Amino acid sequence: MTTETGTIVNIDLKKIREDFPILKKQVNGKPLIYFDNGATAQKPKAVIEAITKYYSEQNSNIHRGVHTLSREITVEYEHAREKIQKHINARYVHEIIFTKGTTDGINLVAHCFGKLYIQEGDEILLTEMEHHSNIIPWQLLCEEKKAKLKVIPINDKGELILDELDQLISSKTKLIALTHISNTLGTINPVKAIVAKAHRKNIPVLVDGAQAIPHTKVDVRDLDCDFYVFSGHKVFGPTGVGILYGKEKWLNAFPPYQGGGGIIKTVTFEKTEYAESPLKFEAGTPHIEGGIGLAVALDYINEIGLEHIHIYETELLQYATNQLTAIPGLRIIGTAKEKASVISFIVEGIHPFDMGLILDKLGIAVRTGHHCTQPLMQHFGIPGTIRASFAFYNTKEEIDVFTEGIKKAISMLR
Ligand code: PLP
Numbered sequence: 001m002t003t004e005t006g007t008i009v010n011i012d013l014k015k016i017r018e019d020f021p022i023l024k025k026q027v028n029g030k031p032l033i034y035f036d037n038g039a040t041a042q043k044p045k046a047v048i049e050a051i052t053k054y055y056s057e058q059n060s061n062i063h064r065g066v067h068t069l070s071r072e073i074t075v076e077y078e079h080a081r082e083k084i085q086k087h088i089n090a091r092y093v094h095e096i097i098f099t100k101g102t103t104d105g106i107n108l109v110a111h112c113f114g115k116l117y118i119q120e121g122d123e124i125l126l127t128e129m130e131h132h133s134n135i136i137p138w139q140l141l142c143e144e145k146k147a148k149l150k151v152i153p154i155n156d157k158g159e160l161i162l163d164e165l166d167q168l169i170s171s172k173t174k175l176i177a178l179t180h181i182s183n184t185l186g187t188i189n190p191v192k193a194i195v196a197k198a199h200r201k202n203i204p205v206l207v208d209g210a211q212a213i214p215h216t217k218v219d220v221r222d223l224d225c226d227f228y229v230f231s232g233h234k235v236f237g238p239t240g241v242g243i244l245y246g247k248e249k250w251l252n253a254f255p256p257y258q259g260g261g262g263i264i265k266t267v268t269f270e271k272t273e274y275a276e277s278p279l280k281f282e283a284g285t286p287h288i289e290g291g292i293g294l295a296v297a298l299d300y301i302n303e304i305g306l307e308h309i310h311i312y313e314t315e316l317l318q319y320a321t322n323q324l325t326a327i328p329g330l331r332i333i334g335t336a337k338e339k340a341s342v343i344s345f346i347v348e349g350i351h352p353f354d355m356g357l358i359l360d361k362l363g364i365a366v367r368t369g370h371h372c373t374q375p376l377m378q379h380f381g382i383p384g385t386i387r388a389s390f391a392f393y394n395t396k397e398e399i400d401v402f403t404e405g406i407k408k409a410i411s412m413l414r
Pocket of ligand 1: 038039101104133134179182183208231
């Protein structure tokens with residue numbers, strides 16, 4: 001298709017929408033309009049089929065069996081790891097750890113990094129726009145070690161105030177953990193510049209990529225971050241699986257996160273010798289079909305091309321922003337210059353929850369509430385927002401229906 005700016009993008013909407021069976025669904029008698037992609041994205045047939053194939057033809061445990069099924073699925077699972085390594089351009093395959101998701105990856109780093117490097121009085125630097133998943137693990141660590149959390153503030157557009165960074169970093173700062181893209185505001189943070197600044201002071205950086213991975217090309221070597229975490233389910237893959245990328249030097253130094261089968265070289269009652277990364281961090285039977293399904297999801301988006309996805313989603317964002325700003329009493333929360341296809345808004349005199357219920361009656365799925373970013377809500381002095389988050393299978397026609405739905409809800413609720 002050709003965009004309004006004349007750019008040709010490889011988005012064949014008809015075909016793409018055919019690939020996602022759920023998009024044919026009716027909700028409350030209306031065609032489903034799914035604008036809750038920030039919470040979880042829908043799955044293409046290729047991913048659903050890979051999972052079905054695993055259970056109907058391949059089911060067996062990995063890394064342990066000599067029999068054919070086990071050997072074959074081990075190869076496929078490790079091949080999935082390699083695809084993920086290539087997708088984010090990690091240097092080594094052993095820098096790719098399968099986790100349960102973003103939350104699990106952050107907890108792993110907080111636990112292992114904290115155990116080795118955090119002492120009383122040390123500081124960990126976050127930002128005001130973090131998801132609770134990138135706050136609470138650090139808070140728990142700080143409570144345990146008597147360390148301190150510090151926070152990079154944001155301006156009223158929802159951009160980080162980086163002028164304050166120099167002041168916030170001290171000789172006690174041991175780690176910076178920040179989101180690549182805000183799930184609530186859509187702000188794209190200048191992660192590469194922040195990493196460069198942190199590294200000049202020998203401070204490692206963890207990047208929460210939960211919202212970035214479905215929208216942008218992520219190159220961990222270019223970003224030079226120390227850790228990058230994301231979830232499968234937000235990038236059109238299965239739930240219950242995710243990735244922690246960690247630089248080799250950290251993963252070699254870290255102790256295991258959890259004890260269990262699969263992480264060892266030898267075990268006696270006196271002492272256990274551990275395997276190298278990634279197995280050292282993958283105790284127990286993993287989410288085998290999840291890892292395989294995640295690699296299939298990445299293949300799927302790569303076939304469309306992340307640059308095409310970016311152009312198309314930017315156009316959707318622009319279109320929706322124009323439509324929504326024309327509605328009297330509606331205020332968009334998060335107007336950063338660099339933004340992904342996420343729009344949070346409030347409407348004067350209307351509770352987000354009530355708006356969400358009416359939109360649901362019209363078949364429109366949006367997220368309402370604090371989006372697991374309560375400190376951000378405190379910054380804006382609001383209890384919550386209505387959030388529409390778009391994916392490449394969404395359309396301008398859906399945005400038109402959404403806009404009319406908001407207007408209808410306003411007339412009903414006022
Ligand atoms: N970080 C961000 C920015 C998110 O948007 C989310 C989920 O919404 C998470 C972390 C947590 O992801 P998960 O629940 O998949 O672990």
